[in-house]
Amino acid sequence: MSERRKERRHHAVKAYLKESFLKSSDARPLRILAEYMEPKKRFDESRIDDTIVFMGSARLLAREEAEAAVRAAEGGQGDLERARRQLAMSRYYEDARELAHRLTDWSKDLVDQERRFVVCTGGGPGIMEAANRGASEAKGLNVGLTISIPAEEFDNRFVTRDLSFHFHYFFMRKFWFAYLAKALLVFPGGFGTLDELFEILTLRQTGKMRKHLVIVLFGSQYWREVIDFDALVRHGTINQADLDIFHRTDSVDEAFEIVTRHLTEHALAERGAIL
Secondary structure, three states: OOHHHHHHHHHOOOHHHOHHHHOOHHHHHHHHHHHHHHHHHHHHHOOOOEEEEEEOOOOOOOHHHHHHHHHHHHOOOOOHHHHHHHHHHHHHHHHHHHHHHHHHHHHHOOOOOOOOEEEEEOOOOOHHHHHHHHHHHOOOOEEEEEEOOOOOOOOOOOOOHHHEEEEOOHHHHHHHHHHHEEEEEEOOOOHHHHHHHHHHHHHHHHOOOOOOOEEEEEOHHHHHHHOOHHHHHHOOOOOHHHHHHEEEEOOHHHHHHHHHHHHHHOHHHOOOOOO
């Protein structure tokens, strides 16, 4: 065999190992499929069929951190008004943390060991960190579905390492939020939270999501100010019955009761996830 042919064979690269191809627009379907197949493999290995999804702002602080920011601002380091606002909003961090802890304890105490309702978040800071933290403090598995965005330290340290996922495509990340969810708890948040919430509401309203999914909006005053659902009814752009798709509350006890009652009545009698 000639030296030229040996050299050509030596440098040949299989298509599925060719990085320039895999990162090209032509290989986009392969990348999308990978963001379905690789998480599915890990969920199957961990036998996770049901999740309780927490959504909310990445910008909210734990109470201890918010209190420290207020003290610093009072000493001339930082914006005092902003620090006080963060302290007021920190109640949602602590409520999400407590609720995730209680739901994890409840799930672990179920008689049917085949059914586990695992806390799942976007894996980032704020409300996401609070829910992962609460589940971790209850010594339960929890899921983090992070996304590649230009922000520092978007993941949090409380996510179960084997259940930490990192996505490029927002729509694949949102698929995994919706596909395994049996309950959705939405805390105050910004554009990302609203985007995720309205996608789920649309799936429920149109019947494209056929499974039972309980949706709780936590923080009544916040949601009344940010989204005037009653105005949508008055203007005829949604039906009055569409407001029954979700619950609103300010109480950890009430949110816990709503979610656990729903899961007991519906999810515990079902198998698998249906979209």
